[in-house]
Amino acid sequence: MLTLPSILxxxxxxxxxxxxNHDYDNYNWYSDNNGPGSNRPLKGATxxxxxxxxxxHHFANKSWYRGGGAYGNDMNSFQIIDKDDFKFLHLALEMEPTTDDLLWAQRVLDGNPNLxxxxxxxxxxxxxxDKNSPWANDYDAYFKGTSHLSPDKVWDRFVRKNKNIFMILSGHAWTPTVEGISNGENLRIDKNxxxxxxxxxxxxYQGNTIGPDGKPGSANGGGGWLRFIEFDTEAKKIHFYTYSTLLNKYAGKNGERTFNIPAEYSDFELDFPPQLLN
Known part of the structure; x- marks a missing residue:
């Protein structure tokens, strides 16, 4: 077993x-513009x-980590977060999870019905x-012909049927970089x-390349932008904000269109949903 440093x-x-998509064993970095090339569908987790x-090293013997994917590949896991009487379940699912992944996930939720x-x-x-923007769907590019499911199918078969699910976090999608700026933010709200x-x-934020010198292309890999989420258990509010560790700067502050989109996509509050109040 590798012994690597892990701050968290x-x-x-x-x-x-x-x-x-880059984490599957057969992802081909050297063909089709760094795409999977002829190696589709993506598979493997060695x-x-x-x-x-x-x-x-990150998860062995951690009491809060519950590993185990549908095929024992650990690409799916769950964690119990319990802090100051605020307790919830975090479910980590592989990209476009399979039907068996969702069966496993359903067993996890059934075993923790009140979280x-x-x-x-x-x-x-x-x-x-667009507030009603579509779900992403790269199924044909990565998993065509397999039991993996696109987000719209995951919503219909799993998410909407489980009332305790109140938030879904994702990445992967971003707009082409123009003068060092890319949009990789969105918010959609549906009822289950x-x-x-x-x-x-x-x-x-991987498409953003403006560094401390203010020049496009001077910061690789997203310019240090991160999304933070704070739960205010007294005010019953969730605050979402975006910060760059490289630039020491907050996106969307004072109405700034940091990524050439409205500031409220970068810094906003949402009410605690019923799932957190029951």
Missing amino acids: GDADIPFAMVPG VWNQYFGANS PVIITTHEWLVPSL DDGYPVYQLLQD
């Missing part, structure tokens, strides 16, 4: 990792297991400013079968 793990702060599996649930998965929304809202968010 060594501090015993619960966290999870979710795989994206390298993922080595670095981020249940027996990795509110946050899902993190690699692909869910596109970076559109019980009439409860489900907050669905995209946050992907």
Whole structure:
């Protein structure tokens, strides 16, 4: 087993990792513009297991980590977060999870029927400013012919039927970079079968390349932009804000269109949904 440093793990702060398209064993970086090339459909988790599996340095012997995917590949996991009487379940799902992944996930939720649930998965929304923007769908590009399910099917078969799911976090999608700026943010809210809202968010900053010198292309890999989420248990509000560790700057402050989109996509509040109040 590898022994790698882990700031969060060594501090015993619960966290999870979710795989994206680049994390499958047969992803081909050297053909079709760094796409999967002839290696479709994507499959395999040997390298993922080595670095981020249940027996990795990050998660081995952590009481809050519950590993185990549908095929024992650890690309799916769940964590119980319990802090100051605020307790919820975090469900980490692989990209476009399979039907068996969802059967496993349903067993997890059935075993924890009273916990509110946050899902993190690699692909869910596109970076559109339309409040009713479509779910993302790269099924044909990566998983065609397999039992993987696109986000709209995951919604219909799993999310909408489980009233305790109140939030879905995702990445993967971003707009082409123009003068160092890219949009990788979105918010969509749909009601589940019980009439409860489900907050669905995209946050992907990899296309932003403006560094401390203010020049496009001077910062690779997203310019240090991160999305933070704060739960105010007294005010019953969830605050979403975006910060760059590289630039020491907050996006969307004072109405600034940091990513050439309205500021409220970068810094906003949402009410606690019923799933957190029951």
